[in-house]
Amino acid sequence: MKIKQRIEELVQILDKANYEYYVLDNPTITDQEFDKYLRELEQLENDYPQYKLAGSPTQRVGGEVIDKFNKITHSIPMLSLPDVFNEQEIIDFDNRIKKAGFTPEYVCELKIDGLSGSFHYHDGLLITGATRGNGVIGEDITHNVKTIKSLPLKLQKNIADIEVRGEIYLSKQTLKDLNEQRKANNLPLLQNCRNAAAGSIRQLDSKIAAERNLDCWIYHLPNPEDFGIKTHVEALNFMKDLGLKVNPANRLVKDIQGILDYIAEFSTKRSELPYDIDGVVIKVNNLDMQKKLGFTAKHPRWAIAYKFPAEEVLTKLTDIIFTVGRTGKITPNAVLEPVILMGSTIRRATLHNEDYVNEKQLKIKDIVAIRKAGDVIPEVVEAKFDRRNGDEIAFKMIDECPICHTKLIKKENQVDYYCPNEECPARNIEKLIHYCSRKAMNIEGLGEKIIEDFFNLHFINDITDIYDLNKHQKDLMELEGYGKKSIENILNAIEQSKKNSLEKVLFGLGIEGIGEKTALILAKKYKTIDNLMNMNVEDLQQQKDIGPILAINIYNYFQDAKNVNLVNKLKEIGVNFNYLGQQEQYNEFITNKKFVITGSISDMSRDEIEKIISDFGGQASSSVTNATDIVIVGDKPGSKYDKALKLNKEIWNQTKLKEVLSQINNG
Ligand code: IVH
Numbered sequence: 001m002k003i004k005q006r007i008e009e010l011v012q013i014l015d016k017a018n019y020e021y022y023v024l025d026n027p028t029i030t031d032q033e034f035d036k037y038l039r040e041l042e043q044l045e046n047d048y049p050q051y052k053l054a055g056s057p058t059q060r061v062g063g064e065v066i067d068k069f070n071k072i073t074h075s076i077p078m079l080s081l082p083d084v085f086n087e088q089e090i091i092d093f094d095n096r097i098k099k100a101g102f103t104p105e106y107v108c109e110l111k112i113d114g115l116s117g118s119f120h121y122h123d124g125l126l127i128t129g130a131t132r133g134n135g136v137i138g139e140d141i142t143h144n145v146k147t148i149k150s151l152p153l154k155l156q157k158n159i160a161d162i163e164v165r166g167e168i169y170l171s172k173q174t175l176k177d178l179n180e181q182r183k184a185n186n187l188p189l190l191q192n193c194r195n196a197a198a199g200s201i202r203q204l205d206s207k208i209a210a211e212r213n214l215d216c217w218i219y220h221l222p223n224p225e226d227f228g229i230k231t232h233v234e235a236l237n238f239m240k241d242l243g244l245k246v247n248p249a250n251r252l253v254k255d256i257q258g259i260l261d262y263i264a265e266f267s268t269k270r271s272e273l274p275y276d277i278d279g280v281v282i283k284v285n286n287l288d289m290q291k292k293l294g295f296t297a298k299h300p301r302w303a304i305a306y307k308f309p310a311e312e313v314l315t316k317l318t319d320i321i322f323t324v325g326r327t328g329k330i331t332p333n334a335v336l337e338p339v340i341l342m343g344s345t346i347r348r349a350t351l352h353n354e355d356y357v358n359e360k361q362l363k364i365k366d367i368v369a370i371r372k373a374g375d376v377i378p379e380v381v382e383a384k385f386d387r388r389n390g391d392e393i394a395f396k397m398i399d400e401c402p403i404c405h406t407k408l409i410k411k412e413n414q415v416d417y418y419c420p421n422e423e424c425p426a427r428n429i430e431k432l433i434h435y436c437s438r439k440a441m442n443i444e445g446l447g448e449k450i451i452e453d454f455f456n457l458h459f460i461n462d463i464t465d466i467y468d469l470n471k472h473q474k475d476l477m478e479l480e481g482y483g484k485k486s487i488e489n490i491l492n493a494i495e496q497s498k499k500n501s502l503e504k505v506l507f508g509l510g511i512e513g514i515g516e517k518t519a520l521i522l523a524k525k526y527k528t529i530d531n532l533m534n535m536n537v538e539d540l541q542q543q544k545d546i547g548p549i550l551a552i553n554i555y556n557y558f559q560d561a562k563n564v565n566l567v568n569k570l571k572e573i574g575v576n577f578n579y580l581g582q583q584e585q586y587n588e589f590i591t592n593k594k595f596v597i598t599g600s601i602s603d604m605s606r607d608e609i610e611k612i613i614s615d616f617g618g619q620a621s622s623s624v625t626n627a628t629d630i631v632i633v634g635d636k637p638g639s640k641y642d643k644a645l646k647l648n649k650e651i652w653n654q655t656k657l658k659e660v661l662s663q664i665n666n667g
Pocket of ligand 1: 115219
């Protein structure tokens, strides 16, 4: 037989086998046969690369390695859904739609606990895969997506252009297998299916993703009108017919009762499913209705996500220990008998402060209920008083620092205790951890454990020492447990971090009251650290987002010579202290325009509108002046409206605003 023909035949056999095994869950050939054909194809492609077909199943094994994730702009934003938590909120959703004049049917789907992905096919071939990212710009994960065996490299029909979206996930069994392997190799265990899936898809080396056996359910067709499709059910069937994996649990229901029955059914079946779900997604079936209902800034109005209630488990509170934060704040923590909750093992939970423990009347050795909802960190709900047997030990707040033994202080009218010792090692370690953390300087590799080690070995005593680590490269490489490569990576990451934009280092300095968001506001406003340092309290307070306490904190921070020295030293080292600007998105109506909003806008808060304006490079200000370009006028506008008329400014009513927003949402 001709080589080219044989290659085509093998591709066909393997594609069919893949589809039957991974999409239909109904294999017709054995694994051995599959491997035999795959090896034959690999050999032929190797010997006759001129005949290798695009979308060949040999690409599945992984091997492509990238050096960084490129950005991909979603032509239609990938929105998330509003969460609802009870029956009433589902009824409210249904009523809102009926009030808009519709009699909807709904599609109920399982809410898969993974991460959403967008997949583009060109001439029937998978060409790109992307993460959701911030909804508008995601990351190119094509190399890893190609290892997802249930996602066809080639569609069963040749369509010029199509994008489909779905949830990339990891099955419960795969997580179990992976963790068994990791345990045997002394590696930290993966906490749950979603984290494991997210971690796997963000690997530069696709071999790792391939080993993780990722899977994917497809649930969304962003451009149904391109294919003359009228309902979501049709869209699902259409995608299924292309060979995509569409969940058979999806169900068309006529009314609220249908939705509630579906939720009840899958609340019970949830634990038996081979993958994790965290709720049920409810979508209006009719696409014309969907279109008319439209979007808010964040969510479609035609769908909601019902989240299952938080799970609770009982365990023993074996001890209460105290940790010291970077500001010196003392936090009591519950040490728990390890217990599995929603897929992760819980050993600790914060108890916040003395009052919190006393209000809950917690005692050491109590049986306590622990709760966790989705991403939320676990919390101690209550002690089970009826389970007490007299052995419990009353909680007592400490009066000296557990690390440096300095007497603790309590600030007036505050519940928290603080260690006032600036030199307290615990505080210093926490400061370093904060400085290197992802949201601050994002020095990959310098995590908690390593910082603690380096601190204890006196390689790092304060922030500036981080930048001297390269002088100890040789010593570090000789440390037990640290490979040459990992030290090199850390040193590279440190060097890279010098180029961060101002907001990262500003947040990293740990000035009281400057969180991630405030740091960005300040960086945008003042552009350089010098500008910020030169402000007095009054100047600072002029800024709409800076209250009096924060203004004083910032001012005081830069009055302290120690802090000014730190900034100067970091500057000498080469750390950037200028705002580099975020990658703003362009919109012809918003970018570079100055807006004023007056009156209330239905369905949207002022913050939401201002966020969109700033995301698109516009500016929102509070008073109408000659410089104003556009005035957005809602219900009951104030005098700003009169002023806008007087100055002959462009006025947007709510309809115009929503038109612009829906244009953004629809790409
Ligand atoms: S529909 C506009 N369907 O849940 C359509 N989402 O906030 C948006 N998810 O970001 C998505 N299962 O990551 C949809 N059957 C399903 C889903 C699903 C899981 C995720 C998705 C989305 C989030 C909702």
